[in-house]
Amino acid sequence: MKHxxxxxRHYDEHGQRMVAQVEGDCILFSDLSRHINGSIPLGKFLQxxxxxRYTLEALVMTNYDFGNYSGNNNNxxxxxx
Numbered sequence: 001m002k003h004x005x006x007x008x009r010h011y012d013e014h015g016q017r018m019v020a021q022v023e024g025d026c027i028l029f030s031d032l033s034r035h036i037n038g039s040i041p042l043g044k045f046l047q048x049x050x051x052x053r054y055t056l057e058a059l060v061m062t063n064y065d066f067g068n069y070s071g072n073n074n075n076x077x078x079x080x081x
Contacts, residue, residue: 007061
C-alpha cells in the first residue's frame, strides 16, 4: 500500500509532502520537501499486517520525528502522484 500526505509543516512552498509504502519487513518513506529517504523496520508483530492510511501515517511520522529510521537501501525517492 502506498500513501501520500501533506503534514502541513512549512518546509517549502508545498508544505511537507510525505510518501510511504510497506515493502516486506519495513516501511519505506520519502520526505519530498526535505529530500530525506528512509526505512523503518517493522517488528515481527507488525510484519504482514495490512495498515490503513491513518496507521501508516502515524507510524511514519512518529518514527521520523524521533529519528527512528535509517536510510533506505536503494535510496530511491518515492514519487508523489
